[in-house]
Amino acid sequence: xxxxxxxxxxxxxxxxxxxxxxxxxxxxxxxxxxxxxxxxxxxxxxxxxxxxxxxxxxxxxxxxxxxxxxxxxxxxxxxxxxxxxxxxxxxxxxxxxxxxxxxxxxxxxxxxxxxxxxxxxxxxxxxxxxxxxxxxxxxxxxxxxxxx
Amino acid sequence: xxxxxxxxxxxxxxxxxxxxxxxxxxxxxxxxxxxxxxxxxxxxxxxxxxxxxxxxxxxxxxxxxxxxxxxxxxxxxxxxxxxxxxxxxxxxxxxxxxxxxxxxxxxxxxxxxxxxxxxxxxxxxxxxxxxxxxxxxxxxxxxxxxxx
DNA sequence: GCAAGAAGGATGTATATGCAGCCTTTGCGG
DNA sequence: CCGCAAAGGCTGCATATACATCCTTCTTGC
Numbered sequence: 001x002x003x004x005x006x007x008x009x010x011x012x013x014x015x016x017x018x019x020x021x022x023x024x025x026x027x028x029x030x031x032x033x034x035x036x037x038x039x040x041x042x043x044x045x046x047x048x049x050x051x052x053x054x055x056x057x058x059x060x061x062x063x064x065x066x067x068x069x070x071x072x073x074x075x076x077x078x079x080x081x082x083x084x085x086x087x088x089x090x091x092x093x094x095x096x097x098x099x100x101x102x103x104x105x106x107x108x109x110x111x112x113x114x115x116x117x118x119x120x121x122x123x124x125x126x127x128x129x130x131x132x133x134x135x136x137x138x139x140x141x142x143x144x145x146x147x148x
Numbered sequence: 149x150x151x152x153x154x155x156x157x158x159x160x161x162x163x164x165x166x167x168x169x170x171x172x173x174x175x176x177x178x179x180x181x182x183x184x185x186x187x188x189x190x191x192x193x194x195x196x197x198x199x200x201x202x203x204x205x206x207x208x209x210x211x212x213x214x215x216x217x218x219x220x221x222x223x224x225x226x227x228x229x230x231x232x233x234x235x236x237x238x239x240x241x242x243x244x245x246x247x248x249x250x251x252x253x254x255x256x257x258x259x260x261x262x263x264x265x266x267x268x269x270x271x272x273x274x275x276x277x278x279x280x281x282x283x284x285x286x287x288x289x290x291x292x293x294x295x296x
Numbered sequence: 297g298c299a300a301g302a303a304g305g306a307t308g309t310a311t312a313t314g315c316a317g318c319c320t321t322t323g324c325g326g
Numbered sequence: 327c328c329g330c331a332a333a334g335g336c337t338g339c340a341t342a343t344a345c346a347t348c349c350t351t352c353t354t355g356c
Contacts, residue, residue: 010195015177015188017286020213022170024293029163040163047158065168070343094304094351126292137285138165144274145172218313242321242334
């Protein structure tokens with residue numbers, strides 16, 4: 001009883017579980033940040049670049065565990081809106097350095113309170129212990145998978 | 149010292165961490181399943197439908213925590229390849245019922261060993277305790293977010 | 297110096313995902 | 327029956343994401 005493998009083993013697919021949770025959580029963040037005109041991805045990007053100045057596509061992709069070619073695409077909308085700019089690096093013309101513009105910094109600052117709120121709302125919705133546990137677990141996993 | 153908030157608070161964005169980990173993990177699964185001609189999403193979809201027979205778009209979307217309109221799109225490639233079919237429900241012509249075809253079942257069976265392997269490889273790469281911890285944490289979070 | 301190979305990105309192509317708005321079919325009142 | 331609101335999906339539009347492949351620019355060995 002207790003419906004042992006009623007769903008087969010694939011109910012236990014880690015990838016599926018991650019994707020499900022990510023969909024839901026991303027949705028929350030996207031909706032919360034929408035009034036500020038940013039998606040969750042774009043917010044992260046701006047946040048990152050606000051702290052570290054010019055960064056090459058490749059380096060940025062590494063930090064975000066993202067394929068560089070994906071990053072190129074993701075940057076496009078932000079470029080068009082002049083929230084950041086991409087320019088050929090002086091010392092190596094193969095490289096492109098990405099930098100936030102003043103407009104980008106402003107957009108980021110305006111989105112920040114919304115980010116804080118949704119982050120808090122999620123913690124609240126999940127319950128702090130569960131939320132902390134999740135974050136800890138994600139960090140552990142990420143550390144392990146990037147240790148290579 | 150210990151670079152307190154050198155990265156600001158947003159290094160702690162749950163959404164970002166989830167997305168990073170999901171990117172990496174999805175990549176592993178996609179590569180593992182590619183020789184079988186399926187993506188991780190498609191595999192999950194077939195797995196799900198293999199167990200539960202005909203299911204409406206909406207019901208399926210609910211289970212996958214996915215927007216129904218996204219699901220419509222995601223089904224398309226599988227439909228074109230005849231791995232599943234979508235048909236108007238008899239009793240309610242608004243509804244569309246999705247069902248796996250024989251070809252779909254076959255594709256799924258052939259992908260199964262690959263899924264098992266990548267799942268095991270990931271557990272190995274992360275270390276069993278961490279892997280179990282992650283899965284448990286994801287389940288907890290999902291349960292909490294769907295309890296509403 | 298120069299040619300071969302490596303490094304860094306950009307493009308073509310394909311899937312994944314969500315929202316707003318639209319169409320069709322049901323269900324319900326009256 | 328009729329009309330209207332609700333239910334269930336689909337389309338247009340936009341972002342997110344990856345892989346194979348190609349172009350450009352450095353590096354290096356000789």
